[in-house]
Structure formats: C-alpha cells, structure tokens
Amino acid sequence: MKTLKNHTLIYDKECPMCNLYSRGFTKSGMLDENGREAFTEISLRNKDLIDVHRAKNEIALVDHNSNEVIYGLDSLLLIIGNSFPQLEKIARLQPLYWFFKKLYSFVSYNRKQIIPSAENGAEDACVPDFNLKYRLLYIAFVAVFSAWILSMFSGKLGVNLDRNFLREFAVCLGQIFWQTVFLRIYLKDKIWDYLGNMMTVSLMGTLLLIPTLWTDFDSVFYMIYFGIVVFIMFLEHLRRCKILKINYIPTISWILFRTIALGIIILTTF
Incomplete structure (x- = not known):
C-alpha cells in the first residue's frame, strides 16, 4: 500500500x-x-x-x-x-x-443509535448532532426492512400466517407510534435517541431471522428460534435503556405493545 x-x-x-x-x-x-x-x-x-x-x-x-x-x-x-x-x-x-x-x-448521524456508548454525555465526547431527516430515514429503513423479512419468516411459524408485508409493516409502525405517544413526555429530549436505539434492536432481531429463510424445518423449530430471538432483543433493549440512563418503563411499554400486537394477530388468523 x-x-x-x-x-x-x-x-x-x-x-x-x-x-x-x-x-x-x-x-x-x-x-x-x-x-x-x-x-x-x-x-x-x-x-x-x-x-x-x-x-x-x-x-x-x-x-x-x-x-x-x-x-x-x-x-x-x-x-x-x-x-x-x-x-x-x-x-x-x-x-x-x-x-x-x-x-x-446516514451512518454518521445515526452511529450512536446503531452502537450506543455510555460516554456520550461527556463534554469531550464525539457525539454527532441530531439530524431529524437522517433519523427518520433510519427509522423508515428499519421499519420497511424488518417488515419485509418478518413477512417471509412468519409463514414458517405454522399458525395460519401467510406472507403479508402490510401486516408486518403496520406492526412496525404501530410500535413506533405506541412508544412515541406513551414515552414522549417521560423521555423528553431523549425520545429520538431512544427511538433510534429501539429500531436498532428491531434490526438486530431481523438480521437474526434472515438465516432461517433458507432452511426448511418443522414449525416448532421456528417458534422456538423466534422466541430466542425475541429474548435476545429484550435483553438488548434493557441494555440500551441502561446506557441511555432510562429505567424499565420503555421496556415494559415495548413488551406490552408486542404482546397486544401478537394477540391481535393470533385472534384475526384463527
């Protein structure tokens, strides 16, 4: 070189x-x-x-x-x-x-949401400015990508779920809307940092699902695997909330929405 x-x-x-x-x-x-x-x-x-x-x-x-x-x-x-x-x-x-x-x-303005750091609050920390355009683009990208992968994965669960991008996209948008409405006042100026981190958690879960798209196992395997992925996402959500110095309320709200969404999907498919 x-x-x-x-x-x-x-x-x-x-x-x-x-x-x-x-x-x-x-x-x-x-x-x-x-x-x-x-x-x-x-x-x-x-x-x-x-x-x-x-x-x-x-x-x-x-x-x-x-x-x-x-x-x-x-x-x-x-x-x-x-x-x-x-x-x-x-x-x-x-x-x-x-x-x-x-x-x-796109990457630079969202890098602290992609991989957060506990040192972000330091005076000399290398923290980029908040850029609404690139944050919204990141949120939109993850929502579309996650919905696309989930729509393909859902058919492997064996619970009468067909491939439906709009259904999964609605769930992704619903999660964003739910967390924004319920946490905006509580998180105040941290809401955009939190939403960026939340979307990265979703992105991680989505990436973990991709390898299964080229496999052909029994539906029980995919349900167990999906449960493991959700648990990993739960732990990562907790970790990121700790880094952001916010308590368990966002995680509780996050789990509550996913539980409600899952219940609605199950009720409407049987």
Missing part, C-alpha cells in the same frame, strides 16, 4: 466501525503508524487546526504539510485514492459520489 504520509485521521474512539477502518488504514500502511488519533485524546496542535464541531459529524483528516483539514467522505476517499486512484475516481463520479455522501451522513 502507498502510505499517505504526514496525515492524521481524527476518529471516534467509541464507534467500533470508526475504530475498525481507521485501524485498518494504519495496519495496511495506507496511513502512518501514528496516522490516527482519537477525538477524545486529540493533541492541542490538531485541535487548533480542526473544526471541532464539524469533526463530530464528519471524520477529520489533518494534512500536516499544509495544515489543511478535509472532512467526511472526502477524507476517506483521499486515503483510499492514495493507494487505489481508480477507486477514488469511480467513487467521485456522479451519481455515485452523491449516493456515498448521503450514505456516509
């Missing part, structure tokens, strides 16, 4: 994905061995050069030759393009560049 020398990538230490790719850049030789620096451990020299607020939303790459800083997707493309020029050229073509730019923002 061709090393991009005298550059420092300022990454979010609490973000596993940021940790992974920034370490990958240094281990592969695309950056110097000391070519990355955690945002929470930033040197005074680099802190004076970067826009601290912007660096929370878009990863910053400091060029020590010119003392210039580039941010976000452009910083990643510069590193990659130094070793793979053709890849950078392709990624900068429209509409690919537009798509990757939006995808980067």
Whole structure:
C-alpha cells in the first residue's frame, strides 16, 4: 500500500466501525503508524487546526504539510485514492459520489443509535448532532426492512400466517407510534435517541431471522428460534435503556405493545 504520509485521521474512539477502518488504514500502511488519533485524546496542535464541531459529524483528516483539514467522505476517499486512484475516481463520479455522501451522513448521524456508548454525555465526547431527516430515514429503513423479512419468516411459524408485508409493516409502525405517544413526555429530549436505539434492536432481531429463510424445518423449530430471538432483543433493549440512563418503563411499554400486537394477530388468523 502507498502510505499517505504526514496525515492524521481524527476518529471516534467509541464507534467500533470508526475504530475498525481507521485501524485498518494504519495496519495496511495506507496511513502512518501514528496516522490516527482519537477525538477524545486529540493533541492541542490538531485541535487548533480542526473544526471541532464539524469533526463530530464528519471524520477529520489533518494534512500536516499544509495544515489543511478535509472532512467526511472526502477524507476517506483521499486515503483510499492514495493507494487505489481508480477507486477514488469511480467513487467521485456522479451519481455515485452523491449516493456515498448521503450514505456516509446516514451512518454518521445515526452511529450512536446503531452502537450506543455510555460516554456520550461527556463534554469531550464525539457525539454527532441530531439530524431529524437522517433519523427518520433510519427509522423508515428499519421499519420497511424488518417488515419485509418478518413477512417471509412468519409463514414458517405454522399458525395460519401467510406472507403479508402490510401486516408486518403496520406492526412496525404501530410500535413506533405506541412508544412515541406513551414515552414522549417521560423521555423528553431523549425520545429520538431512544427511538433510534429501539429500531436498532428491531434490526438486530431481523438480521437474526434472515438465516432461517433458507432452511426448511418443522414449525416448532421456528417458534422456538423466534422466541430466542425475541429474548435476545429484550435483553438488548434493557441494555440500551441502561446506557441511555432510562429505567424499565420503555421496556415494559415495548413488551406490552408486542404482546397486544401478537394477540391481535393470533385472534384475526384463527
């Protein structure tokens, strides 16, 4: 790999994905061995050069030759393009560049909801701004994706459930509406953080169901497996509520809705 020398990538230490790719850049030789620096451990020299607020939303790459800083997707493309020029050229073509730019923002603004951190409340924490557009997009994406997978999985449960995307989508939307209505006053300014985390719990459950779509076992197996997945989701929901420093009320409300929804589905299919 061709090393991009005298550059420092300022990454979010609490973000596993940021940790992974920034370490990958240094281990592969695309950056110097000391070519990355955690945002929470930033040197005074680099802190004076970067826009601290912007660096929370878009990863910053400091060029020590010119003392210039580039941010976000452009910083990643510069590193990659130094070793793979053709890849950078392709990624900068429209509409690919537009798509990757939006995808980067989509992940960046929701990264603390995808993988939460207990350190988010610290003054020097690398926490992105709240962006309503990208939060709503994340919620919508998970709702549609989960409904799609659940509609395919439900037919394997052997309880007279046919493949019905609209039914599962209605359940997903109902969960969001239910939690928003019942918890908005209680959670106050944490409601959007909670909803993002709740959708990640749903996404985790959905991903765990995907491998079963290519199997053909008895319906009892799928019911047991589904129960295990729900239990994992329950534990993850509790864990995330603890990180957000909210008590058991959101989890109780979450379980209550799912119980009611399951009861309605069973009553309407028999």
